[in-house]
Amino acid sequence: MSLPIVQPAEIWQKSGRWSVYGAEMWRIRDRHNREFCLGPTHEEIITMQIKQGIRSYKQLPQRPYQIATKFRDERRPRFGLMRGREFMMKDMYSFDRNEEGLETSYQLLYQAYGNIFSRCGLNFRPVEAASGAIGGSGSHEFMALAESGEAEILFCNQCDYAASVEIASVPVRAEKYSGPLAQVEIVATPNCQTVEEVAAFLGQPTSQVVKSMCYHLEDGLALVLIRGDRQINEEKLSAVLGMGELNFATDEEMRAAGLVPGYIGPVGVKNIKIIADNEVPLVANQITGAGQEGYHKTGVNYGRDYQADILTDLRIVEAGEQCPHCSGTLQSARGIEVGQVFKLHTKYSDALGCSYLDENGKEQPMVMGCYGIGVGRTMAAVIEQNNDEYGIIWPVAVAPYEAVIVPVNDKDPVFTEKSEELYQAMLKAKIEVVLDDRKERGGVKFNDADLIGYPFRVTVGNKTKNDGLVEIKIRATGEVIDLPIEEAAAFLKEKIAAAK
RNA sequence: CGGGAUGUAGCGCAGUUUGGUAGCGCACCUGCUUUGGGAGCAGGGGGUCGCAGGUUCGAAUCCUGUCAUCCCGACCA
Structure with missing residues (x-):
């Protein structure tokens, strides 16, 4: 169609x-x-x-x-x-x-x-x-x-x-924490905006931090939560939000919603949809933004201090993690x-x-x-997968042409005539073939043949003139075969069929 | 969208720092030689330096703006 x-x-x-x-x-x-x-x-x-x-x-x-x-x-x-x-x-x-x-x-x-x-x-x-x-x-x-x-x-x-x-x-593999829950405290974290900075400043691993990111929705904002050492998978998030394209809220939008860029946390936010990754509830005594410039909260606990509207898988899985289907x-x-x-x-x-x-x-x-x-x-x-220093090596099935005939020069009419004969024979045999009849020296044509990547190259030259032989060179292997010109078309036909 | 770089002959580039009206390679044209792995020698043609404005006696070169192309990133508040 x-x-x-x-x-x-x-x-x-x-x-x-x-x-x-x-x-x-x-x-x-x-x-x-x-x-x-x-x-x-x-x-x-x-x-x-x-x-x-x-x-x-x-x-x-x-x-x-x-x-x-x-x-x-x-x-x-x-x-x-x-x-x-x-x-x-x-x-x-x-x-x-x-x-x-x-x-x-x-x-x-x-x-x-x-x-x-x-x-x-x-x-x-x-x-x-x-x-x-x-x-x-x-x-x-x-x-x-x-x-x-x-x-x-x-x-x-x-x-x-x-x-x-x-x-x-x-699957979520983190252990459920069963120790005592800390009280929420507001601590000064001067000049700490990134997860790494905050974690280092407080002497805690980044996995104790819960990152809060503010995305733009069609109507309003969404606060997305994920463990500090994880990354948001936007493909998953956009599926959850039903948005084809995700954009962060601008600083102005966040301020208008009562959020302080750099120090956003989920505790106490109103009128904003909260979407959390499955791992977030399992982090006990979290570190989050405090909602004010220069401060974070510690001892924050999911369920007690805030709750997400949606709890789902949002994170990027990384190499080195355990396979979801086996122990690999x-x-x-x-x-x-x-x-x-x-x-x-x-x-x-x-x-x-x-x-x-x-x-x-x-x-x-x-x-x-x-x-x-x-x-x-x-x-x-x-x-990308089929090339060498000389150029492309086309697999036969997708090669633009299966073979090229190179008359080694056009000074001797014998080369031209024999090439034309062979060309017709190959066309008749339904081989996709190019006759390189440009007025170039042999060296130029050989190099171009390699560069373009024809799977098979047939050279018509002195051996043709003296002994009736043509030389067939296989691009992928470099293998060279001499055989009588009359047999070339049938030989190639077979080679091509085998390679397809 | 954010960051970086580049725009000079058909193509690829140098020249820009230290302003003095442009150069190299390939390609092209002519001649001779050469002709199975990108030919050699000799001679020759071609650009106003992305665009617009400014500074200056003088701008490819300095300044301002603009357009285009390429590269990197796209998050973690």
């Missing part, structure tokens, strides 16, 4: 994403001042499309796909093809009758994606992932392992647990996210009224999934 890039605001408002998607969505207006966006993804549009065309359970499942340009006003585009504001994506959507159908589609696509990335020659790993702005529940990302990757993944050294750091979660230890690696699969369930079909009639003539919402591959980014990842 080819779905529209320019999409009306209306369907995004219906799905609720017009507000959730935030600044990343490229919004435009037409001459009548009506709102549109440049599609960052296509769930809404495809759902409307299917809604109009599919009525019966007999027509399900449907799994349409397209390869198209997406637009996202990225907060920081970088590294060329890795993260651009405009990029090519292969996106597929599945529409099934029920959850079992979705499960089947999801497994099929999960398998297919693994096959695709394997054929691309990638060293990758599927990991449990957050579904972010796409929504739904249940998602996996396919991570090409690379130091330059922007994403961090955690995986167990014993079992097969692997997850994006955005979603990785481990989590290790971390960096990866390039080349693909992701999501179970959307009925999020969009409910919102947009995409339903079908079942065997009993009863209306049912379609159960959806969606599946994306970053095409340009995948190519970038392939190159």
Whole structure:
């Protein structure tokens, strides 16, 4: 299919994403001042499309796909093809009758994606992932392992647990404190604003401090609490808050709400939603901001002195922690996210009224999934993992051309003629081949062939003229094979098929 | 959004500290030679220094503003 890039605001408002998607969505207006966006993804549009065309359970499942340009006003585009504001994506959507159908589609696509990335020659790993702005529940990302990757993944050294750091979660393991509870005291902490400074000043570990961070909500502020030695996982927090994009409250906003920046604490705050990480109640005799310039409170205890409105998992899990599934230890690696699969369930079909009639003539919402591959980014990842000092080493399956013919020069007409003959023979054999007939010296062409990374190079030169031989060089291994020119096409055809 | 850097010939850069109207490599043009791993020699063309304003006898160079690009960070109150 080819779905529209320019999409009306209306369907995004219906799905609720017009507000959730935030600044990343490229919004435009037409001459009548009506709102549109440049599609960052296509769930809404495809759902409307299917809604109009599919009525019966007999027509399900449907799994349409397209390869198209997406637009996202990225907060920081970088590294060329890795993260651009405009990029090519292969996106597929599945529409099934029920959850079992979705499960089947999801497994099929999960398998297919693994096959695709394997054929691309990638060293990758599927990991449990957050579904972010796409929504739904249940998602996996396919991570090409690379130091330059922007994403961090955690995986167990014993079992097969692997997850994006955005979603990785481990059970709360801290012991419940059963000693005496201290009384709240207000202590002067001059010039101590950061957790490290306060902890050092009071001679306590940072895990005794409870950090309070103030975020901006659509209406008002939220105070987010976490143990001093932990870090907030904004992906988890934004899911809890239902906000696509998180922003800290400004100093002015905090002051207006009666908070003192740098010395915020949860005790005694009013009209502000308090959201605490699961570990917070387990810290006995906490150190928190005192709500006044230059002071902190000690001996603060959860439950007695304050209470959170929401208690949930908010923290980033770090390498070295225990695996949530076994007794193994989590290790971390960096990866390039080349693909992701999501179970959307009925999020969009409910919102947009995409339903079908079942065997009993009863209306049912379609159960959806969606599946994306970053095409340009995948190519970038392939190159990242397949190169040497001379250039790219394309895996055959994704090489722009499978082979190049290099006539060593164009002075002797024999080279040109033989090259053209071979070129025709290879085309006939359905080999994707380039004839490098530029007026360049052999050395230039050889170096360019290495740089561009054709898997196979065929040289037509003196050996061809004198003995009827061509030289085939395999880019990946450097192996060189001489054989009669008549046999070259068949030989390569076989090699290419084997490599695919 | 915060921080840092850069904008000079088609491309990559030097020159800016100590103002005196621009230089190198590659590419390009001409000729001769060379031709299986980025050719050699000789000759030649091309820029007003991101943009705007200011200081000065004189600005790529100093000052102010502005635009663009790239890099780093994005939290912990």
